[in-house]
Amino acid sequence: MILDFLEVLVNAGFWAATIRIACPLLLATLGELICERAGVLNLGIEGIMSIGAMVGWTTVYMGADLSTGVLAAALVGASFGLLHAGFTVYLGASQHVTGIGITLFASSIGYFAFRLLLPSSTTPPKITAFQPLDIPILSDLPFLGEALFEHTAFTYLAFLAVPFVLWLMNRTPFGLAVKVAGENPMALEAQGIDVLGVRTLAVMIGSALMALGGAYLTMSAFDAFYFGMVNGRGWIAVALVIFASWRPSKALLGALLFAGLDAYQVRAQQLAGAVIPYQFFLMLPYLLSIVAMVAAAKSTQYPKALLIPFRRGERH
Amino acid sequence: MRFEARENIPRWLPWMAVAGAGAGTLGFAAVLIAAAGAAPLVGFKELFIGSFGSRNAITETGATATPLIFTGLAAAIAFRAKFWNIGVEGQLYAGALAVTYFGTGIIELPAYLMIPFLLIIACVAGGLTLLPMVLLRQFMRVDEVVTTLLTNFVIILLVSYLLEGPWKDPYSLGWPQAAAIIDAGLLPQLVPRSRLHLGFAIAIIAAIVIWLVHSRTIFGFSSKAVGLNQSAARHAGIPVTRTIILIGLLSGGMAGLAGATETIGLKGYLTLDLSPGFGYTGIAVAMLGNLHPIGVIFAAIFMAIIYVGADAMSRAIDVPTYLADVIVATTVLAVLVGLVLVRYRVLIRG
Structure with a gap:
């Protein structure tokens, strides 16, 4: 019995599933991370993922190709980011309430538009989603080939987002400006840089990544759109950002760890399903997120200007 | 364009702002009705007839407003103190679980004792559900937004387990629902042959009591002070942690009452679709009510009109019912704009 539970770990399918489950979480976590580094808590994440999905x-269902669909999702995400920034950065409205408002708004308007476009479909129609690409030579490797090198292009894109965000945050003047905007916006202002503009752009980029995380669900992980399919992944990503102490590389680790536990939970459920009801397995991701936040709480160093609106010439 | 803080804010200005936000939301709804290929004015007419046009429509609106008053109060109490309880949905189900556990035969009392007992139990269950998140925030600085949100998913899965497993009513023919609440535990109807039950009156009384607590007691004063500035409140000698804990218990308690009255007033037994997101709509209700208990009553009735009316409108002119959810969400954003305009004057040139 115990051996069965261990055997899961040497199964390449388990590792491949971990990679797949990590993608939407990874994109969303990186997106939230950029927003928060700029000083803006973006709780619109759950809704932005939903409308991205x-x-x-x-877009693909209407006849466009997959890459256009990905682009459309990113653009819609960025627009909702702009809306969020309009409220929180320019108007200085409460980031908590704005975020919840954006989540409710983005998901409900998405559902409304979906129903308008597809009025009465009981079984959701499907698209031809991203197909697995076997990377030459590497995919022939035993074990590693199946675990790592037989994924869709969207999956590789999601993982390439990590070096992209690392480069953006650590190697570009914009990344530096984002970090200062989140730590000490007055210093940025003193350099003659537009704090509000930097924050807005960061929230837009971050929201585009969140929308891509949602789009991964409908375009790579599954091939249909369901109501409520994001199912709390956005909130889990917010917890992962804290767990990752706002570092992209630790976000990758967190998303993988989390996805691994989730993939394991599905397999353990099959092994122990008769003994333990499935609902308890489904609770695990949410409970683990809370545990991760509590564990990280002691060492947590929030960006100093997180949640604080900036107004030119106003001291805090 | 720049903002200039207003020196003193007249008392009526925030109410103007929420009224303007409500009007703006309806304007946006008109655009969406037109986008769905219907005439906005016909849409609003159907919406109003559906929610107010008959005795049955009015009582339905009142029945829907009942849980929204409770969840609106739950959000308003917490938000006033800047404690972001987004877990109202879960606390609602905790209240429903509590009345189901105690109201299905384990205890039998005469109705005049049974009903108050169940309401108190639900209140306690809702409050205790929120308490760990309050303590985590106050003592370990764990953000309450994420913990309360995640708890919603956990509690709903727990309800799902109980309804499919140990609490499943064997007579329910496969449908996951709990056993019926005993007769002594059911709330009487306010209007015969309708779904409007005593819970509506209890909700209004609760709002008035909370208004008195907010405006007349030291706790009401401290909870506002804690919301404005925690460290200043602490320096002023206000017991901040104790106040926040009480706020959490009160907020969760109101959410628990929403679940209780839905179970013992409207349905008579617990199902997994007890709440179509009343907890989240409560946030919009609280915002539209200007975080004021009496404002919450009117905001809840407004939202109930939207929900009940949108159903009728959807049947009549084929606009997706999700319009109601869009309106709820738009209200939150519109009120935020309104509140900024209350605090600041916008100078176009300056």
């Missing part, structure tokens, strides 16, 4: 899928 809907727009990416619908």
